[in-house]
Amino acid sequence: MKKTLLDLLVGLTITIAMAALPGSADAQLLMNGAGATFPYPIYSKWFDEYVKVDPEVRFNYQSIGSGGGIRQITERTVDFGASDGPMTDDQLKKAPAELFHIPTVLGSVVATYNLPGNPQLSFTGDVLADIFLGKITKWNDPRIKGLNPGASLPDQPIVVVHRSDGSGTTYIWVDYLCKISPEWEKQVGRGTSVKWPVGLGGKGNEGVSGQVKNTPGGFGYVELAYAITNKLPAAKIKNQAGKFIEPTIESTTAAAAGAAQNMPADFRVSLTNAPGADAYPIASFTWLLVYKDQPDETKGKNLVKFLWWAIHDGQKYPSTLLYAPLPAPVVKEIEAKIKQITYSGKPLLAAQ
Amino acid sequence: MSAGAATGSGTVDRVSLRPRAIAGTHRGLGDRVYRAVMLASVGLVLLAAAGLVAALVWESREALRAFGPRFLLSSQWDPVAGEFGALPFVYGTLLSSLLALVIAVPLSLGAAIFLAELAPAWIRPPVAFLIEMLAAVPSVVYGLWGIFVLVPWLRDWVQPALGRTLGFLPLFQGPPYGIGMLAAGVILAIMIVPYITSVSREVLLAVPGSQREAALGLGATRWEATRIAVLRYGRSGLIGAVLLGLGRALGETMAVTMVIGNRPEIAISLFAPGYTMASVLANEFTEATSDLYVSALVEIGLLLLLVTVLVNGLARLLVWSVGGPTRGARE
Numbered sequence: 001m002k003k004t005l006l007d008l009l010v011g012l013t014i015t016i017a018m019a020a021l022p023g024s025a026d027a028q029l030l031m032n033g034a035g036a037t038f039p040y041p042i043y044s045k046w047f048d049e050y051v052k053v054d055p056e057v058r059f060n061y062q063s064i065g066s067g068g069g070i071r072q073i074t075e076r077t078v079d080f081g082a083s084d085g086p087m088t089d090d091q092l093k094k095a096p097a098e099l100f101h102i103p104t105v106l107g108s109v110v111a112t113y114n115l116p117g118n119p120q121l122s123f124t125g126d127v128l129a130d131i132f133l134g135k136i137t138k139w140n141d142p143r144i145k146g147l148n149p150g151a152s153l154p155d156q157p158i159v160v161v162h163r164s165d166g167s168g169t170t171y172i173w174v175d176y177l178c179k180i181s182p183e184w185e186k187q188v189g190r191g192t193s194v195k196w197p198v199g200l201g202g203k204g205n206e207g208v209s210g211q212v213k214n215t216p217g218g219f220g221y222v223e224l225a226y227a228i229t230n231k232l233p234a235a236k237i238k239n240q241a242g243k244f245i246e247p248t249i250e251s252t253t254a255a256a257a258g259a260a261q262n263m264p265a266d267f268r269v270s271l272t273n274a275p276g277a278d279a280y281p282i283a284s285f286t287w288l289l290v291y292k293d294q295p296d297e298t299k300g301k302n303l304v305k306f307l308w309w310a311i312h313d314g315q316k317y318p319s320t321l322l323y324a325p326l327p328a329p330v331v332k333e334i335e336a337k338i339k340q341i342t343y344s345g346k347p348l349l350a351a352q
Numbered sequence: 353m354s355a356g357a358a359t360g361s362g363t364v365d366r367v368s369l370r371p372r373a374i375a376g377t378h379r380g381l382g383d384r385v386y387r388a389v390m391l392a393s394v395g396l397v398l399l400a401a402a403g404l405v406a407a408l409v410w411e412s413r414e415a416l417r418a419f420g421p422r423f424l425l426s427s428q429w430d431p432v433a434g435e436f437g438a439l440p441f442v443y444g445t446l447l448s449s450l451l452a453l454v455i456a457v458p459l460s461l462g463a464a465i466f467l468a469e470l471a472p473a474w475i476r477p478p479v480a481f482l483i484e485m486l487a488a489v490p491s492v493v494y495g496l497w498g499i500f501v502l503v504p505w506l507r508d509w510v511q512p513a514l515g516r517t518l519g520f521l522p523l524f525q526g527p528p529y530g531i532g533m534l535a536a537g538v539i540l541a542i543m544i545v546p547y548i549t550s551v552s553r554e555v556l557l558a559v560p561g562s563q564r565e566a567a568l569g570l571g572a573t574r575w576e577a578t579r580i581a582v583l584r585y586g587r588s589g590l591i592g593a594v595l596l597g598l599g600r601a602l603g604e605t606m607a608v609t610m611v612i613g614n615r616p617e618i619a620i621s622l623f624a625p626g627y628t629m630a631s632v633l634a635n636e637f638t639e640a641t642s643d644l645y646v647s648a649l650v651e652i653g654l655l656l657l658l659v660t661v662l663v664n665g666l667a668r669l670l671v672w673s674v675g676g677p678t679r680g681a682r683e
Contacts, residue, residue, distance in 0.1 A: 037638070064638060065637075065638030065639045066639055066641070067638060067639045067640045067641040067646075068638060070641055085641075088641075091641065157527065159529060164609065164614030164631075164635045165634075165635040165636065165638070165639070166431075166635065166636045166637075166638060166639025166640060167639055168639070188432065189432035189433065190432065191431050191432040192431075192639040192640075192641065193431045193635075193636050193639065193640075194430075194431065194432050195428075195429060195430040195431070195432065195433075195616075196615070199615075200529060200531050200532075200613040200614070200615065200625050201613060201614025201615060201625070201627075201635070202610075202614070203609050203610055203614070203634075203635060207499075207610060210499045210500070211499065211531060214499060214500065214503060214504055214530070215507070215529065215530065215531075
């Protein structure tokens, strides 16, 4: 028994060593990245697909959260960072050199609920804010009824559920409430975790949806992708143009298209309550963070090559994973940005 | 069976080794190496612990400087405004663990007494095995079970019933969400029952049979014999078992986070949501962006360590006060 186990171990070790040998013989370039968890599925899909484009480059991405991504790129322990929220001016100042925000895909956040029969509901931003401020407490409140004349709304308390873990999803949600409600902005503000006036905290999208599903009268917010895969009821939200918009991949992309005309040069823009007739109002970019002047020529070249691929060919993958692709006008603007990435002053993209 | 064989051979080794060690000519060198290696191991462990404390203090220096003792007394937790106070988390950790003990200790002792004293011999091993199996269930599974089974049951049956019968107590007032301190206490109780039961059973089995025989011989009933001769004899071992469970309850993270409601508020009612130190760390650490925020979270970690040490220290004192270090029960 002991002997056979030993034989097996020796055999295994040899097999592993042999399998590892050809890999290590190749001069492969390893690009390290870290950050946001929300875009992790699409990023890992990209890294898989990119091997077919350039077998020389391997990516190692650790989804440790946006905060960790910002810290690591600031300390230059990774080649690129990733964040669901734009870095603040303070954070940018702490970085040793100029950092670029490169938008990669879009996500949106939907309001989901648990009512008898789960009717299709519609909300305006100020009603959402007042529910989350604890000012509207019952489902049959006249203001909810007024927006949903057809739906039968029970005389039941609204049990608000929010994310308990710090999250980009929370950031997008409260960023929207801040824009709509001055009271929310003053009392709560925006952040990946905030001091919630009311409600229960659930961990992750699954925690929030689990509590909403299990609590009659529950009301919470989850990522669009999560709501679609789990067939959760999702409310229509009134956008800036005054239309009630259903959350979909198309209406999320439309939010970026609407914001394209007034896009700031550094892409640090919030897409919540974006203009545009078809724009869903609770949407956001997610960004990769890269240094404008790359510290390593080879890595820099491969990084811009990958970024270029990601915003062009790579954009056919997001919708299969329920992320919204970038709209064409925004892609044009990002192209210009990628061309500005340099190695000791020389543009890297032109040089390839 | 194999365990019995191993113990047997161990005893033989111990007996046969001793004369050889004394007779050996290299006794001085061998003993010195032995001593050095053992000393190095204990030193390494102590060093790791000291390093842990030092790292926690160093990383939390910004919050320590910014808030001072106010950190312990404030219940404000507002990452946006940069206001951090740990009181609700300390309260939540202590209350949920206390609640777990209140539920788990009688259950576990009952189970242990049954298994050690009353159950027919053939039923003991399988039942003990099943209870110990509970300890092997990953805590995220407990959490999911909590969300989908325990919480709806608490919300629809237990909390309304408690509200009707004991609703005059502030402990059982407020809307029954299911999610909240009570759910956290119940799930923690289920998680620590296997530890307390298993250790208590070993303690009770280690009580010499002569104790029981003497009590029974004096005309005691089964219950009296258990109470006077067995429980009292093994009490410090039993307290040790409870402490093991308490330690587990204080640090448990995942399952609690999933059912406690994660609301940093101090509420008297067990129906209200709460928050624990371990939960807030697990929840907010990854996305904490500002330095002060991270530093405040590390200080929570430091505080959790202190609370754990303090609670364990108090419990040690309790053990000593009930009757010296454990005698037969530990062996």
